[in-house]
């Protein structure tokens with residue numbers, strides 16, 4: 610039986626998978642299989658994940674894709690850094706929470722620094738080393754950290770790995786950005802203000818957010834492209850999708866409010882690598898994702 614590696618690129622809209630923005634994923638999509646009309650179960654993480662995991666609005670670890678695959682002899686791993694994914698931690702053989710680990714490590718370093726340095730030095734080091742607690746305006750852990758972890762830690766086969774990437778999720782801190790860290794903090798805090806309806810942003814501001822969203826997606830594409838070159842697709846089937854899209858004011862709101870069924874928020878990519886070549890315009894709903902993964906595990910994906 611083949612291993613199954615599922616990438617969830619949190620907040621990735623279908624229309625941002627293009628030859629310019631995501632050259633690596635685009636090429637893989639062309640070489641393998643793509644659903645052009647994939648619809649997420651909902652428009653925010655907490656409401657979309659039960660649909661992907663249990664095929665229903667209710668998350669039930671006993672009635673889930675992990676339980677199905679366990680019966681077939683699969684091990685299951687959830688690798689993420691999204692505090693909202695934490696509530697779906699039951700039912701997996703292994704859960705690796707990068708967000709928690711990073712926060713824990715930062716706390717330990719701060720404690721040691723407090724013990725051995727003066728307050729003034731501590732605040733300078735904290736600022737430079739980005740040791741503050743994870744807050745709204747700080748970046749989530751990057752795709753390359755998780756991909757690096759995947760490379761160094763192979764689970765028992767056959768394995769099912771759910772890898773939840775946060776790069777396209779706000780806040781946006783693209784590594785290659787020419788903007789200063791202070792500017793990015795300001796831009797992201799304005800974006801968060803718009804999400805919470807505290808400000809009405811101008812069109813220039815929204816364009817900046819879109820450019821940064823795009824830059825984060827391009828960087829994630831580079832990391833994924835590099836990583837996927839090393840994956841043996843004879844032994845592993847890779848699925849790439851998202852939990853929902855992202856709104857930039859098209860329908861009066863920002864980010865991804867729940868239960869909002871508009872294309873920007875529910876039309877997402879779904880690519881399958883290592884099975885067959887082709888694509889379809891037939892609509893595919895994430896309510897069927899669990900069944901699709903089971904089919905791949907049992908008989909392979911026939912297109």
Ligand SMILES: [Zn+2]
Pocket residue numbers: 619620653654655852853
């Ligand atoms: Zn999400």
